[in-house]
Amino acid sequence: xxxxxxxxxxxxxxxxxxxxxxxxxxxxxxxxxxxxxxxxxxxxxxxxxxxxxxxxxxxxxxxxxxxxxxxxxxxxxxxxxxxxxxxxxxxxxxxxxxxxxxxxxxxxxxxxxxxxxxxxxxxxxxxxxxxxxxxxxxxxxxxxxxxxxxxxxxxxxxxxxxxxxxxxxxxxxxxxxxxxxxxxxxxxxxxxxxxxxxxxxxxxxxxxxxxxxxxxxxxxxxxxxxxxxxxxxxxxxxxxxxxxxxxxxxxxxxxxxxxxxxxxxxxxxxxxxxxxxxxx
Numbered sequence: 001x002x003x004x005x006x007x008x009x010x011x012x013x014x015x016x017x018x019x020x021x022x023x024x025x026x027x028x029x030x031x032x033x034x035x036x037x038x039x040x041x042x043x044x045x046x047x048x049x050x051x052x053x054x055x056x057x058x059x060x061x062x063x064x065x066x067x068x069x070x071x072x073x074x075x076x077x078x079x080x081x082x083x084x085x086x087x088x089x090x091x092x093x094x095x096x097x098x099x100x101x102x103x104x105x106x107x108x109x110x111x112x113x114x115x116x117x118x119x120x121x122x123x124x125x126x127x128x129x130x131x132x133x134x135x136x137x138x139x140x141x142x143x144x145x146x147x148x149x150x151x152x153x154x155x156x157x158x159x160x161x162x163x164x165x166x167x168x169x170x171x172x173x174x175x176x177x178x179x180x181x182x183x184x185x186x187x188x189x190x191x192x193x194x195x196x197x198x199x200x201x202x203x204x205x206x207x208x209x210x211x212x213x214x215x216x217x218x219x220x221x222x223x224x225x226x227x228x229x230x231x232x233x234x235x236x237x238x239x240x241x242x243x244x245x246x247x248x249x250x251x252x253x254x255x256x257x258x259x260x261x262x263x264x265x266x267x268x269x270x271x272x273x274x275x276x277x278x279x280x
């Protein structure tokens with residue numbers, strides 16, 4: 001199944017603070033990875049491979065390097081007359097400044113979301129490097145009747161306090177309990193930052209949160225509404241390194257020397273990137 005009815009949104013700045021040594025002049029999503037790629041290449045390529053034809057890059061700061069890398073989206077076949085790749089910086093509405101959180105970012109691009117023809121929205125952060133079949137994710141979402149579907153992995157939780165942790169998950173993936181990460185490093189089923197839901201539901205949740213003055217998407221939108229929403233998870237069991245520190249970034253790059261890890265990340269679907277044709 002192709003996810004042609006899905007709008008993609010990528011947030012390359014969400015966890016910049018975890019690597020201030022390298023993100024002081026560029027977004028986390030534009031960091032080099034595995035020699036020939038940037039971190040965002042994996043999120044963007046997965047969306048394109050899954051059939052998503054319209055992707056918005058929701059930038060916050062230090063996005064010059066990102067704009068140079070992505071350009072008009074041609075390497076990802078997103079240079080189109082209709083749909084394609086869109087850069088969505090702050091300050092493009094009369095009420096928006098630098099984003100104070102994902103709620104304000106989504107509110108700022110509300111018109112872009114409303115005017116999109118797609119009925120579903122897939123959102124992704126850039127702190128987990130993955131290769132994901134978005135067509136399969138959409139198929140699971142529709143079959144389960146979920147309101148919101150998360151992509152999750154089992155392992156040690158990242159060093160962020162706004163990561164969603166899931167428990168009491170049944171055999172169908174229905175989430176019984178969701179909470180915020182309170183003890184980074186514990187073993188748990190946690191969100192990769194990939195979230196799929198209908199466009200109508202997302203707009204309603206964001207408008208309600210903005211009216212209350214909420215700022216945290218994870219706490220004020222997901223956890224607060226968990227009892228009234230049907231939440232499901234799709235568990236990723238392949239290589240998906242988490243970048244939550246300089247040491248983790250180094251380790252993730254070095255782990256690509258392992259043949260199995262390279263096959264998991266580069267094998268299932270092609271990963272596209274900007275080719276500079278420079279001297280090696």
